[in-house]
Amino acid sequence: MALLDNIRTPDDVKKLTIEELPKLADEIRSRIISVVDKNGGHLASNLGAVDIIVALHYVFDFPKDKLLFDVGHQSYAHKIICGRNESFDSIRRKDGLSGFPNPNESDCDAFVAGHAGNSISASMGYCAARDLSGEDYFVINLVGDASFFNGENLEALSSTDKKPCKMITILNDNGMSISKNNNGLYKFISLCTTKKSYGRFMRFANKTVGRNFIGRALKRFKTFIKVGLNHTTAAEALGFKYVGIFDGHNIKELINVFNHVKNADKAVLLHVKTIKGKGVSEAEKDPSYYHGVGSHLKTGKSTFSSAVSETLDKFASKDDKITAICAGMKDGTGLTEFAIKYPSRFFDVGIAEEHAVTYAAGQAIGGLKPVVCIYSTFLQRSYDQIMHDVCIQKLPVIFMIDRAGAVGADGATHQGLFDISYLRTLPNMNVFAPKDVVELENIFEFCLSLDLPCAIRYPNGICPNFDTHVDINERLWEVDGDGDNVILAVGPRMLKLAYEVKEKSAKPVCVINARCVKPLYKSIFDSFEGKNIIVLEENVYAGGFGSSVIEYVNQSQINCSVICKAFPDEFISHSTVEEQLNYAGLNLDGIIKLIK
């Protein structure tokens, strides 16, 4: 890997010839493929953005200029170029590189980018700061076509028609959302080709760069320009100069374009087409499956997600009021089969969690039984909709919350460590945490019968199977054993840990599966009198399940000690789930010590 070996800073890219850059891009792609194979991560999206990133580094000066990603699963090539090639083997591992841009990791990472839709807002903020401070740099954001139409980006696009200069928004368009693209605004932009564009662009080219090399070069590519130039009206109303559509894998062309738009007298919306998964044939064929993969490319499916698929099928086959809604994550949330079997009752709204939840509320008030499947971390986007549209109206929407708890390698921006806090404090909400697949089904059936807002949370990874099961009827908890030490465990991993403690402890331990997180199973609390209660949960301590136990013990004046083991008041970086649980003291050694 001769070329890549010499890339230690962004400046080193500029020392290569333009002709050498495609080779560098190929080397970077190989590097990404080999590391993702070992460490897991986002493959297809990272591969698709390599050529754009190489071209950007050839033209712009990072970190003086700012490069923002939307979302960050396109940023691996940037990390490699910005002094992190050697440490790239550590990506997503404990104390290693983050899988997403992280300003604490490098000053070349301009903004955090774990959740989609923040890059236009953040770029506009950077520009405001630059302009008010009298500084001079470019702010560039690379945004995927799925993220582009997230409500937050649309708010930023819409908020003013005065977009700042030296802001370049690159629409990285691979023609699909994470699964597919049926987006109305996207189609609008695609349709809205104006006949005048070609002429307008030529005048623009003549005026701004007419006599230099770039202008002349661009004019030579007449056909290319003719194809590329359109949508001017739409973009102009939003305050942009539109330039496109260009081939996002032609580095030489991209360099020409970047040099050209550097001189634009207003913000630029640059539209490029790429192939998701470029460079690895399997990922090109099935980019949705390869969007995010665990270590070793073939093992990306988690058992709870597939259990959701079976559970939904079982009940949907008997009840045609049941619908399923997801926000651009059909495969990740286990809805692939449902979408095929019940196409009229399946709705993928794209990366639009706010709309997903209110859409479900509308379906529910209209008489359906919608099931909203979203990861814990992304459901944060819908906090207000869950409260205002679902809970205030007491509507029977069931939230299937995947990746709840410690998420491992995806790290701080993706942790599912807050949902208990933000859901259990909402009036009318019911929150459940099944211990395994059988209980998931049982709880789901119970939620259908409740006719109220319900949330079912479960972690990623392989879930354990427990031998015995007690019906969730009346929200009771499952009690196993007796003793002055009582462990209240939330979710499969905590329950498994509780059983390990019970087995290893010299003192008798009562293990309780606290599968109904809200409301509490209050009638059991009298039996806690005089006992030592230990709460185990994968959530922050602040406002979590343990907090609700203490609140109730305090209110009801029950005399018992309560020790809560949960996550601390900080953001938890990437590492394995096990390492994260150890960090929080949620392991055998940590809990055994608490047994009195």
Added chain:
Amino acid sequence: MALLDNIRTPDDVKKLTIEELPKLADEIRSRIISVVDKNGGHLASNLGAVDIIVALHYVFDFPKDKLLFDVGHQSYAHKIICGRNESFDSIRRKDGLSGFPNPNESDCDAFVAGHAGNSISASMGYCAARDLSGEDYFVINLVGDASFFNGENLEALSSTDKKPCKMITILNDNGMSISKNNNGLYKFISLCTTKKSYGRFMRFANKTVGRNFIGRALKRFKTFIKVGLNHTTAAEALGFKYVGIFDGHNIKELINVFNHVKNADKAVLLHVKTIKGKGVSEAEKDPSYYHGVGSHLKTGKSTFSSAVSETLDKFASKDDKITAICAGMKDGTGLTEFAIKYPSRFFDVGIAEEHAVTYAAGQAIGGLKPVVCIYSTFLQRSYDQIMHDVCIQKLPVIFMIDRAGAVGADGATHQGLFDISYLRTLPNMNVFAPKDVVELENIFEFCLSLDLPCAIRYPNGICPNFDTHVDINERLWEVDGDGDNVILAVGPRMLKLAYEVKEKSAKPVCVINARCVKPLYKSIFDSFEGKNIIVLEENVYAGGFGSSVIEYVNQSQINCSVICKAFPDEFISHSTVEEQLNYAGLNLDGIIKLIK
């Protein structure tokens, strides 16, 4: 008021002649003006929508058809027509009508509508339910031009190009956001007039309604049609038939149009122009001030909001890095003066709370000191942005949270009773609650020095002035008095109550101004040993400040009793603030009893 006296159900509107309807509308306007004068409420927006609502009731059948508002501050006329004229005097009062649509109040209120931006999502949900259930009704949503461009509506518009039939979205365009409209997408829609529209519409009219009365009538109004028809391309890409622009105060014309679009073979986007505040000359002149008013039209300003104005001015005049950002509520959040004095540092992004927060994060990482001014209830929209963009990156954004605590007459959808729970559980966040205007300034200065995410929450209404002040330095709490009974009070109203208790109680009471909500002032807790701690806060108990006190007492094994008085786990309806505090037991009698 002869006509209105006979309107007891929506059907009664249909018994009138078209010629009588303008008189009915005028009577409804008079009724609204007289009741808002007594009870407070949204005047200008309600007046502007009266004619549209009268025409809708003439053509459609509510509640069989569904009428959704966005936001609900346009719904008074609908309430009056739908059997609530007699009870209209009770609006916004205890046990009276809600100031917003409420399905629990009437089956004519199709969906809750306190926060902007949910109506297109909810309407699409209704349509999905209707179509899957084989039912047949119209779903109509009336959406203001400011709400129309909220990110959630944009997500819904964008999510699919297949919009359901018999869904009619009425864009009620009064040409301004709550303050003003500088919206990029709006300008785009306004610019994007296609020359072909007139011909197209005529073919459409010929084809679908050509030979009936409406078709012939419409064809008579050639000029009117010519003016009205455009934007077809944009709307069609989003899955709508666009019809507009019509005069939203010409009831006869509106009835023709409604009858016409009933026959459309796809979803309809109907664009009407109205005058906000129609019918009351002062409100027409200054609709922003009259947007929402307290009882008696002249007294709408609250003292904390105006204190914010003075505080920001004081520090912004010395530090040109300070900027202010609001989301369509310049006047309500006290930024009117700031906007005039520091136009280059003032940003009103429209009703786009998500964008507002990330925009601030971008400004902060770029070196500015942004201050985001949003009501507590609307900041819920930014929960994820506060966590992901501000707190993870530890950025120095200061949130000025207005209307925190009980809000009184605006009721359930507007309560500021959750912000402590959703903010104090976020890592890196600092939360403050000043007791009065002097302390607001002191805390604001302290926040500037922290260089961290900070939130300052304060209630609506007149705030008390306390005689003495202790500097917030090191986040200490203010301690007054001694005794085994210690009251921890959060915010001005709770602190005032604590002092009343201290004065009336036979036992000695120590009053503590717990103005730093997060992090806790931990070093004081040792002095609580053996004492009776009473926490008073305007927030739900679940996950609130009291919850954090109990969490800490439990962790640190301090031996003291803690009693939390806060709001219960339910949504609190409209009434006065005092009545709401009484309901929660946050009054003298309730607290005196707790003193041991």
